[in-house]
Amino acid sequence: MGTRSSKSDSGKTKAAPSAKTDQAQSYAEAQGHGGETHQSTDDLARTMTTQQGVPIADDQNSLRAGERGPTLLEDFILREKIFHFDHERIPERVVHARGYGAHGVFELTESLADYTRADVLSTVGQQTEVFVRFSTVAGNKGSMDLARDVRGFAVKFYTKQGNWDIVGNNIPVFFIQDPIKFPDLVHAVKQEPDRAFPQAQSAHDNYWDFASLSPEAWHMVMWQMSDRTIPRSFRTMEGFGVHSFRLVDAEGKSTFVKFHWKPHQGLQSVLWNEAVKINGADPDFHRRDLWQAIENGDFPQWDLGVQLFDQETADRLPFDHLDSTKLIPEEEVPVRIVGTMTLNRNVDNFFAATEQVAFCTQNVVPGIDFSDDPLLHGRNFSYLDTQLKRLGGPNFTHIPVNAPRCPVMNFQQDGHMAMHNPKGRANYEPNSWGPDGGPRENPTIGYRSFPAEVQGTKQRIRAETFADHYSQARQFFISQMPIEQKHIGDALVFELSKVERVDIRARAVSHLRLIDEGLAATVADGLGLDLPEPAQAAKPTLELPPSPKLSILGNAPEDFKGRKMGILLTDGSSAELFAALTKALDAEGALYEVVAPKIGGVTLDDGTKVPAQQKIDGGPSVLYDAVAVLPSKAGVAMLAKDATAKDFVADAFAPCKFIGHTEAAATLFQAAGVTEPDDGFIALAKAKDAKGFIVQCRSLRFWARELRVDLDAAALKAPA
Numbered sequence: 001m002g003t004r005s006s007k008s009d010s011g012k013t014k015a016a017p018s019a020k021t022d023q024a025q026s027y028a029e030a031q032g033h034g035g036e037t038h039q040s041t042d043d044l045a046r047t048m049t050t051q052q053g054v055p056i057a058d059d060q061n062s063l064r065a066g067e068r069g070p071t072l073l074e075d076f077i078l079r080e081k082i083f084h085f086d087h088e089r090i091p092e093r094v095v096h097a098r099g100y101g102a103h104g105v106f107e108l109t110e111s112l113a114d115y116t117r118a119d120v121l122s123t124v125g126q127q128t129e130v131f132v133r134f135s136t137v138a139g140n141k142g143s144m145d146l147a148r149d150v151r152g153f154a155v156k157f158y159t160k161q162g163n164w165d166i167v168g169n170n171i172p173v174f175f176i177q178d179p180i181k182f183p184d185l186v187h188a189v190k191q192e193p194d195r196a197f198p199q200a201q202s203a204h205d206n207y208w209d210f211a212s213l214s215p216e217a218w219h220m221v222m223w224q225m226s227d228r229t230i231p232r233s234f235r236t237m238e239g240f241g242v243h244s245f246r247l248v249d250a251e252g253k254s255t256f257v258k259f260h261w262k263p264h265q266g267l268q269s270v271l272w273n274e275a276v277k278i279n280g281a282d283p284d285f286h287r288r289d290l291w292q293a294i295e296n297g298d299f300p301q302w303d304l305g306v307q308l309f310d311q312e313t314a315d316r317l318p319f320d321h322l323d324s325t326k327l328i329p330e331e332e333v334p335v336r337i338v339g340t341m342t343l344n345r346n347v348d349n350f351f352a353a354t355e356q357v358a359f360c361t362q363n364v365v366p367g368i369d370f371s372d373d374p375l376l377h378g379r380n381f382s383y384l385d386t387q388l389k390r391l392g393g394p395n396f397t398h399i400p401v402n403a404p405r406c407p408v409m410n411f412q413q414d415g416h417m418a419m420h421n422p423k424g425r426a427n428y429e430p431n432s433w434g435p436d437g438g439p440r441e442n443p444t445i446g447y448r449s450f451p452a453e454v455q456g457t458k459q460r461i462r463a464e465t466f467a468d469h470y471s472q473a474r475q476f477f478i479s480q481m482p483i484e485q486k487h488i489g490d491a492l493v494f495e496l497s498k499v500e501r502v503d504i505r506a507r508a509v510s511h512l513r514l515i516d517e518g519l520a521a522t523v524a525d526g527l528g529l530d531l532p533e534p535a536q537a538a539k540p541t542l543e544l545p546p547s548p549k550l551s552i553l554g555n556a557p558e559d560f561k562g563r564k565m566g567i568l569l570t571d572g573s574s575a576e577l578f579a580a581l582t583k584a585l586d587a588e589g590a591l592y593e594v595v596a597p598k599i600g601g602v603t604l605d606d607g608t609k610v611p612a613q614q615k616i617d618g619g620p621s622v623l624y625d626a627v628a629v630l631p632s633k634a635g636v637a638m639l640a641k642d643a644t645a646k647d648f649v650a651d652a653f654a655p656c657k658f659i660g661h662t663e664a665a666a667t668l669f670q671a672a673g674v675t676e677p678d679d680g681f682i683a684l685a686k687a688k689d690a691k692g693f694i695v696q697c698r699s700l701r702f703w704a705r706e707l708r709v710d711l712d713a714a715a716l717k718a719p720a
């Protein structure tokens with residue numbers, strides 16, 4: 001950087017010019033050895049300029065007095081460039097800092113015109129542009145993707161009636177009932193303030209201290225400790241608007257609604273042991289996955305579903321639908337699918353779109369309104385503040401990703417970075433400037449709030465109807481398959497084992513006793529803790545029926561489409577088998593990567609050269625949904641000595657992945673300590689075995705194995 005040497009077109013480094021080189025000579029030099037950075041002087045269209053548009057002759061050297069003398073203050077080119085660089089960052093989001101976005105389209109398939117005057121939900125077949133941002137909550141912007149964390153699932157619809165945002169999560173409930181607790185929740189889960197760690201983790205004293213002192217959190221804690229918080233992909237998550245909203249029709253009739261996103265890709269998560277390793281191998285695992293799927297044209301899709309219910313139904317529920325720590329089981333109020341969202345375009349520029357996108361629960365359109373959920377009201381208040389802080393002024397709606405696609409007309413003006421400045425004399429209304437007087441309000445099509453009747457005493461109080469904290473936590477737990485219940489126990493033991501204070505561990509377990517005695521006993525045992533007394537409950541736990549829709553495994557995909565296989569090859573691997581396997585994967589719509597000892601690839605037994613996508617050290621098996629271990633006899637002898645090759649096998653084995661293999665692979669399995677292959681191992685003796693292997697892979701995991709590879713499995717009565 002600070003040297004005057006530069007690369008020539010031929011790639012050779014030229015020596016710095018001699019001491020007597022003057023400025024003019026230095027420019028001439030630069031033209032000569034500029035390589036890619038310098039164009040011919042007549043290439044005006046590509047001429048680099050300052051922000052003021054002044055052409056730049058030398059972008060390699062700052063202006064100085066003499067060859068080794070001081071840099072001159074008058075160098076406006078240097079000053080401007082460094083100034084701009086110094087201000088490249090905007091404050092990261094205080095929560096949901098790490099995220100990834102994509103553009104797409106929403107198509108309505110069933111009209112809700114009987115319930116709402118929202119155009120976006122009325123015209124079947126109409127396509128509405130959307131922007132989606134997925135995120136983790138607790139980690140900072142540079143944190144890893146596979147943190148155990150809730151995922152944000154925020155969708156902006158650019159409708160004809162203005163922007164509508166569903167700012168949701170991948171979990172249908174929340175930790176708290178009142179917004180006044182939000183800063184405490186977020187402080188508790190983020191890094192502890194004195195030491196600034198742990199990053200992107202709830203496994204620490206402050207979080208569990210807060211959670212164990214907050215009975216209302218325990219329904220969400222059960223979701224948080226489930227595999228929902230370690231999704232395989234953004235593509236395999238559900239989304240939820242969480243709160244009840246209202247749909248309001250043209251006559252002013254209101255219907256309550258909860259919004260759901262259901263992935264066409266099916267639900268899928270990874271295991272914790274795997275997540276930890278993915279974070280090391282590819283901290284960008286989720287963003288890379290989404291990016292690649294869209295680049296490959298394998299556009300992820302979600303159905304938009306609505307649960308519609310009236311006040312009468314709400315009154316019948318054994319809890320208050322205005323309480324964000326509760327959900328309405330789908331078995332109680334079915335989800336009606338009304339449209340499909342397709343993400344079909346990656347962003348051109350991450351900062352411009354994903355970083356600058358500004359969601360807000362208050363962005364609703366005529367026909368969509370709020371319920372009295374207190375948490376929703378707190379959010380409605382919060383998001384504009386955040387945008388002002390992050391985006392620096394009130395004109396963030398002028399940024400393309402935030403700008404409505406319909407006309408915007410009002411008398412708001414000026415402010416930082418105002419891009420759309422109204423013309424004409426009138427900047428107020430009422431005015432008497434006639435047609436030149438600017439926009440006017442329109443009572444017919446304009447937004448009207450639902451005229452809910454409101455009365456009451458001003459007080460700080462939590463409604464009695466919000467007092468049951470454990471019934472739905474239990475319902476969630478008993479709705480899980482046994483292997484999923486085991487994972488919840490594992491996660492609790494893991495997290496609480498990171499908590500230093502024994503009294504906090506015990507207080508956490510005291511809540512579990514009100515949710516499921518078996519789970520409480522398992523966790524206490526896993527912690528080496530005497531079972532504490534149950535926590536004091538404001539209301540007894542009701543025995544609600546299981547809700548199968550709450551299970552991930554019960555709602556898993558039926559094919560291997562969009563999943564990725566790692567194929568481990570060496571020189572001399574069978575060309576016939578490789579061809580058959582990749583053909584079967586292509587037919588399934590699945591992806592694969594060749595993993596090999598060298599990135600240059602391998603030469604198969606018929607002399608074909610196959611490039612690798614990953615050198616074995618860079619392509620650990622945790623990055624794949626299933627693996628095929630296809631070394632040649634000669635190749636496997638070498639792999640059996642290689643630690644990363646052994647890890648490749650062991651790390652596919654432990655998280656119960658399907659492993660396709662040649663006979664020769666047995667040597668590597670032995671070396672990796674995988675000595676008793678089970679039914680999750682599929683022998684690929686001949687090319688025709690490939691198809692059957694892919695059919696097996698559709699189950700995604702061979703769960704029965706988990707009983708063999710996990711000490712904590714003793715707690716599990718029967719495999720799923």
Ligand code: HDE
Binds near residue numbers: 178
């Ligand atoms: Fe948020 N939340 N939140 N939140 N939230 C933010 O706004 C807030 C809550 C959610 O990809 C912030 O633009 C309060 C629930 C998502 O850009 C901030 C409360 C749910 C995103 C904020 C909540 C969410 C945010 C920070 C309690 C699920 C990321 C950056 C009353 C339904 C959106 C920003 C994106 C972001 C406040 C609770 C979802 C600070 C006060 C419940 C997906 O305004």
